[in-house]
Amino acid sequence: MLDDFVVRAALAGLGVALAAAPLGCFVVWRRMAYFGDATSHAALLGVALALALELPIFAGVLIVALSMALVVSALAERHVSTDALLGVLAHAALAFGLVSLSFLPGRAVDLSVYLFGEILAVTRADLALIWGGACVVVGLLAWRWQALLTATLNPDLAHAAGGNPRREQLVLTLTLAIVVAVAIKVVGALLIAALLIIPAAAARPLARTPEWMAIWAVILGAGAALGGLQLSFLFDTPTGPSIVSLAAVFFVTTTALAALRR
Template structure:
């Protein structure tokens, strides 16, 4: 029988994987890897905001990520290169967040836990937040799947089909914000982007349809989460990085497999 903390860790990892896998497919299809990095790094500023205002970390991270998305959208429309904006927000958000957290009076913050995750410390309340967030993300993707997929394939086709591509982009951004907020406890700000991208990239050569790729990405992420927790427990290694290392190993295996015609 597994210890309670391992059971909670496994359930937390599964919850994040089930949401991050399908969402990561859109990140890969749209080549938004850097956006995922910027979002995850800026999450630390959300933590600082939550501590300063005495609100929940989930709410603080969600608010900062949504402001980031709106800022990128608005400034890019004024001609500022998107990659430049994402670079500024990624590193600036991470740096400012670390500085603010260190300056908060009386705040006891585990910076390593924020950066690399602390899945073994997940409690029942954390589990409820993770699974509620995962369910909301999966529901959003299922509800808007056709519109999101069409807008991803071709913005002109989306407009011709009566689909508001900008609205679909905002829905995708909201889903990304939710995943970042719930995954912070599991893998930390520095590794969230990896859990979005690596499982989707791993199964891409194996999938025949977008739907099958989303399902396989969720399964791959779940396998990485459970395998990483087991390996971390046996080898006494940091759990968040170990989960990502297992996901990367799965990607390496996928990369060397012969491609089907």
């Protein structure tokens, strides 16, 4: 069955949705959208590093994404203006990544694959990485769920309860880097942050508790992945952007329904 590229593409989309959606809830709650942008844009530097050192793409992207996330976290703790900082880092990382790729000798690099993803070219090895990464992300979030939630909603309460908000921030940083590394081939560096944020934002009007918001985010993310794949076949459109476009439609729909109920 896995010899069918459509099945592999569908499984890859589901794996990325499973990893990105619950993490995206914390990105939305903590207002870390630009944080996700900076980390995902740094993925191109990771691609250049991997190609230059002949490493697996996953390894290069994970190293650079994790480094970027740690740098952003450290600077934010020093009370540097986070919106300006993240804007600078996001665009600088993207530019340096593109420039670095152009310097690779003797390699014809298809930038569109890394910018917008190529889900239809997912291999068995890619599937193993995507689902392995998704299991790690879901496992970390499930293990630290209550501590992460408390540190997100009320850091002072987390301190009083004996928690360590900085440690929970590091857990989120690690999971974000893993999601970026596993998602780059599916939706590309430019659209990873969108797949993190949009399903979670679309799930917010449907849920009364944080747990249900995460569940709805997974459902909507999976629906966007499978539906966007189907739409790309029907209308011959790029698959990654089709997935994100359908997620945006879900967001508009749930937001409109919530407004009508009010």
